[in-house]
Amino acid sequence: MRNRVVSVYAWLIPLLPLALALAIYLGEFQSVTFLFINHYTQFLPDTLWAWFTFLGNGWGTFAIAFPLILLAPRALTAGLIAGALSALASTSLKNFFDLPRPAGVLLDGSFHRLGEPLLQKAFPSGHTLTAFAIATALYFSCEKDKRRPMLILFVIAALVGLSRNAVGAHWLTDVLGGAGFGMWCGMLGAILTNLIPNRYLLFNGLWLRLVAIGGVVAIYAHLTQIMDHELNLPLQYASVVILLITLALFIKAQLNFTSPKSK
Numbered sequence: 001m002r003n004r005v006v007s008v009y010a011w012l013i014p015l016l017p018l019a020l021a022l023a024i025y026l027g028e029f030q031s032v033t034f035l036f037i038n039h040y041t042q043f044l045p046d047t048l049w050a051w052f053t054f055l056g057n058g059w060g061t062f063a064i065a066f067p068l069i070l071l072a073p074r075a076l077t078a079g080l081i082a083g084a085l086s087a088l089a090s091t092s093l094k095n096f097f098d099l100p101r102p103a104g105v106l107l108d109g110s111f112h113r114l115g116e117p118l119l120q121k122a123f124p125s126g127h128t129l130t131a132f133a134i135a136t137a138l139y140f141s142c143e144k145d146k147r148r149p150m151l152i153l154f155v156i157a158a159l160v161g162l163s164r165n166a167v168g169a170h171w172l173t174d175v176l177g178g179a180g181f182g183m184w185c186g187m188l189g190a191i192l193t194n195l196i197p198n199r200y201l202l203f204n205g206l207w208l209r210l211v212a213i214g215g216v217v218a219i220y221a222h223l224t225q226i227m228d229h230e231l232n233l234p235l236q237y238a239s240v241v242i243l244l245i246t247l248a249l250f251i252k253a254q255l256n257f258t259s260p261k262s263k
Contacts (some may be wrong), residue, residue, distance in 0.1 A: 006140050006187045014180035021176035033172040038111045041166035046114050050231035052163035056127025059221045061134055063239035067246045073201045075141040082137035082189025089181050090126040097123045113168030115229050125170040128161035128178030136186025203253045212250050215243050
């Protein structure tokens, strides 16, 4: 089994966005920072921000990452574990803090909002938490000498977080909190996945077949619900195409798979 190590220093990095979030909250800069970002992000179209938000949706992220079942099943597994941990963390933290969102505090019309107003369960941003969890899990699932190109995933995750301000759904503190807790979930997901022996990640193994069934469920989800905004429907249909093609190739790999002959 390959060695993938999360350094001690890496565990300290999430403290930076969390500390900044605390400083903004205690310094009563919530509204100022939110309104500033919400205003200046409107120079770009709503469709762009809605699409970035889609990348933080659990179903959307799963569909886009689904081809990894063929290319890098261990990385996909790390992402799935990190995603599950992020879902648990998001739900638990939102219920614990139970803080109001911008629409629950600011006057209607004082900021740009896309979609129906969301009033409660602000901290942390679930979309941001998911995006950073997946990005971190995929990053640490790579060998150390192959990680540099994966840094782009953190740029995408940051844009997912920024989109939550742009569409009027979250404060900056929610986004920073999601980034911090998401990175921890991703690191833990990568470490847990590294403990899985290679034989459990073969094409004809039970685990990947269960993941493939999850792809079928994802197709149903993309076709029967609107994910965050109607502007995301083109991405949902594109995701269905990705899922269908990947499933077809996975089934073909199943048929062609031959176990190594024992000596």
